[in-house]
Amino acid sequence: MSAVSVLGLGAMGSRMAARIAEAGHDVTVWNRTAETATTVAAEIGATTAPTPAEAVASADVVISMLADDAASHAVWLGEGGALAALPESAVAVEASTITQTMAIELGAAMGGAERRLLEAPVVGSRPQADADALFSLVGGDADALDAARGVIEAYSGGVRHVGGVGNAAACKLAINGLFGVQVAAYAESVGMLARTGMSVADACDLLGGLPITAPGLQRILGLFAEQNFAPNFPVRLVSKDLGYLGQLADSVDSAMPVASTAAEVFATGASAESISELDIAGIAALYLEDVASG
């Protein structure tokens, strides 16, 4: 069993910390909003630390699960950040969805300090995190993955090594692009059908039963039909990820016109106060206003 520090206890990090504690590891937690850390630590039997640096000082493995590039930069490289205090033998696992540029910057900073970084963004959302069933995409050194695998597997149903640092961010952003594009396309199609006079429920039932509709989208259509947009993967985070995907595509001169249009749709959703915190399925709210649901 390892000494594991978890930095970031939002919807995902708190669940991952719980799975790691359940697996028998000795868990220390830190969160920017300290009250959250106190609550989570009490629930899962972890210790709290007042700063990222103090949280990681005795760690074998550190998992960070933070909102975005700015959060990752602040927590690892900012004042009181984790990097300066990370033991030489520790493995840092950045599980947040960040840009490829940020992952590479973090890897370089760790390398300079002779610590090992894995980037390990996850596919799956809160239900998968509750069920140890996230899919972890890992970029970095195979030996570092061997050292951290037991901890990553505490919350993952699948682990795939996709290459060096930066590769996992690229894969994760491509995957979220595929998901976002499809959710946006189904949402606008349901909205269009509803305006032709079909009920939302019938449109969702029809599209959800087709052989061209992937299982993940069948679930989303069920949520459209119920207009159940309780957040798992909030629109604001989808929008962030599609923005990062656009930056990556530009940096490698790769045309992604479809993903770029989906990014605009989710940016519109994220800028609407009533939609931003809804689940990814809640993007349908852009198209379902004033249409018959039953």
Ligand code: NAP
């Ligand atoms: P969340 O609930 O919004 O939690 C975000 C976490 O980041 C919180 O702990 C927050 O601290 C912290 N944070 C934000 N800005 C910070 C800053 N400047 N400095 C330090 N800490 C900061 O998000 P989540 O759903 O857990 O997602 C976490 C990451 O996983 C994101 O990168 C997301 O894209 C990715 N992801 C999410 C899902 C999903 O379905 N939700 C699925 C796969 C991947 P406070 O508590 O103080 O605000």
